[in-house]
Amino acid sequence: MMKGAKANVLEAIGNTPIVKLNKLANDVESDIYVKLEFMNPGGSTKDRIGAYMLDQAVIDGDLKPGGTIIEGTSGNTGVGLAMWAAVYGYKCIFVLADKQSQEKIDNLRSFGAKVVVCPTNVEPEDPRSYYSVSKRLADTIPNSFYVNQYDNLHNRNTHYTWTAPEMFEQTQGDFDVFIAGVGTGGTISGCGKYFKEKMPNVEIVGIDCVGSIIAHYKKTGEIGEAKSYVLEGVGEDFIPGNYDFDMIDDFEVVGDKESFIMTRRLLKEEGIYAGGSAGAAICGALKYAKKQKTKKKILILLHDSGNRYASKIYNDDWMSDNGYLDSSFNVQIKDVLKDLGKKGSVHTISDVSTIGEAIEILDKKGISQLPVLNGQQEIVGLITEKNLVRPVLMGEFQRDDNISLATSNKFRVVDTNELLETVGDALLNKEVVFITEEGKLKNIITEIDILQYFSKKGNS
Numbered sequence: 001m002m003k004g005a006k007a008n009v010l011e012a013i014g015n016t017p018i019v020k021l022n023k024l025a026n027d028v029e030s031d032i033y034v035k036l037e038f039m040n041p042g043g044s045t046k047d048r049i050g051a052y053m054l055d056q057a058v059i060d061g062d063l064k065p066g067g068t069i070i071e072g073t074s075g076n077t078g079v080g081l082a083m084w085a086a087v088y089g090y091k092c093i094f095v096l097a098d099k100q101s102q103e104k105i106d107n108l109r110s111f112g113a114k115v116v117v118c119p120t121n122v123e124p125e126d127p128r129s130y131y132s133v134s135k136r137l138a139d140t141i142p143n144s145f146y147v148n149q150y151d152n153l154h155n156r157n158t159h160y161t162w163t164a165p166e167m168f169e170q171t172q173g174d175f176d177v178f179i180a181g182v183g184t185g186g187t188i189s190g191c192g193k194y195f196k197e198k199m200p201n202v203e204i205v206g207i208d209c210v211g212s213i214i215a216h217y218k219k220t221g222e223i224g225e226a227k228s229y230v231l232e233g234v235g236e237d238f239i240p241g242n243y244d245f246d247m248i249d250d251f252e253v254v255g256d257k258e259s260f261i262m263t264r265r266l267l268k269e270e271g272i273y274a275g276g277s278a279g280a281a282i283c284g285a286l287k288y289a290k291k292q293k294t295k296k297k298i299l300i301l302l303h304d305s306g307n308r309y310a311s312k313i314y315n316d317d318w319m320s321d322n323g324y325l326d327s328s329f330n331v332q333i334k335d336v337l338k339d340l341g342k343k344g345s346v347h348t349i350s351d352v353s354t355i356g357e358a359i360e361i362l363d364k365k366g367i368s369q370l371p372v373l374n375g376q377q378e379i380v381g382l383i384t385e386k387n388l389v390r391p392v393l394m395g396e397f398q399r400d401d402n403i404s405l406a407t408s409n410k411f412r413v414v415d416t417n418e419l420l421e422t423v424g425d426a427l428l429n430k431e432v433v434f435i436t437e438e439g440k441l442k443n444i445i446t447e448i449d450i451l452q453y454f455s456k457k458g459n460s
């Protein structure tokens with residue numbers, strides 16, 4: 001054995017660094033530090049629970065040689081389990097919800113695992129849910145072991161016996177608050193228990209997301225109604241067995257958009273390439289820090305790597321298509337229109353008109369787009385020069401054809417009192433934005449208007 005080498009990849013799990021946030025914490029008095037769990041070999045803190053839960057399953061006699069490991073996983077736990085299975089030669093089947101990123105699915109398949117994808121928006125009890133499918137597979141496949149990170153208490157024990165002691169040793173307990181995003185509850189409950197035993201005054205704060213039921217349950221004791229959200233790994237629609245709510249002092253709740261924007265800022269401003277739950281945890285930590293009366297040292301665990309979100313959070317098209325891009329224009333649309341001197345009259349065409357009539361208006365008025373109104377004066381579509389040229393050239397349209405043949409639905413209707421940022425993603429999507437005042441069509445905003453406004457502001 002070479003000096004300094006590890007016997008296998010599992011021995012490379014752990015000992016991840018803790019790093020100070022420098023720019024992102026500028027607005028708060030407290031100091032914020034992050035534990036980079038994405039530096040584990042499989043890219044997340046779940047490498048630890050994967051290895052630990054399977055070691056225990058062998059010790060407990062639940063996983064036998066030649067067995068099949070089955071798990072419902074948002075991806076990261078699957079990688080941890082698959083790594084262990086690769087080293088020790090076991091088969092794996094993973095069940096994922098269809099909102100998980102393609103990178104996660106491809107990654108698990110590359111380990112040689114079978115991956116079953118289930119619909120996201122069904123109740124946990126629904127036979128199609130990934131919880132139900134995992135359980136059914138485990139019941140029907142001989143010599144299989146259903147890991148069940150939700151209720152398998154070796155999940156939180158991993159963090160109690162390994163992750164938390166490692167952080168305590170690294171910092172000598174020199175922090176006041178520990179913060180982590182919550183999913184199965186393993187990280188927060190296991191670390192929380194260890195830190196509370198060692199540091200009686202430590203505060204343990206969980207970060208939950210809008211739409212999840214966890215924080216609401218801690219505050220009220222009631223199981224609320226779950227709503228859909230896009231963040232991966234954080235939040236649940238049921239209460240997994242790994243939660244020990246006595247170990248959690250407080251919760252902050254964050255939304256998808258602010259979390260994704262923060263995830264990108266974490267890379268741009270601190271150079272840290274982490275996943276969406278890291279952005280969520282930092283957003284939550286900043287909310288918590290702003291409420292504190294004294295300066296605190298806050299330690300946040302960042303669960304996974306940005307690699308798993310290259311086609312989502314780190315993809316401008318995905319961010320813009322889903323309305324997550326931030327805008328620096330905090331100004332009402334009516335003020336933009338006033339600045340640009342746009343009068344507030346728009347040429348329109350009725351939905352019973354012909355293509356010939358539409359072309360005539362575009363030509364005579366020298367405009368390139370025309371809203372289509374129905375009998376109730378509601379906007380039902382849009383005629384653009386661009387949409388007409390190809391079919392006219394190809395002889396697909398006759399002058400007498402109804403304009404519905406050429407009507408596009410790439411438009412958005414927004415009230416003049418809305419902020420300019422609400423139309424940012426529409427414009428990036430090449431949609432035409434119609435502006436209404438008291439329900440009546442008054443104006444159109446296009447990409448060039450934004451550029452002109454930007455240029456005017458720069459000169460004023």
Ligand SMILES: Cc1ncc(COP(=O)(O)O)c(C=O)c1O
Pocket residue numbers: 046074076077181182183184185186187188232233234275277278303304
């Ligand atoms: C990316 C990510 N963040 C946060 C969590 C939440 O951690 P825990 O399940 O330990 O509560 C998970 C768990 O699946 C995760 O994958």
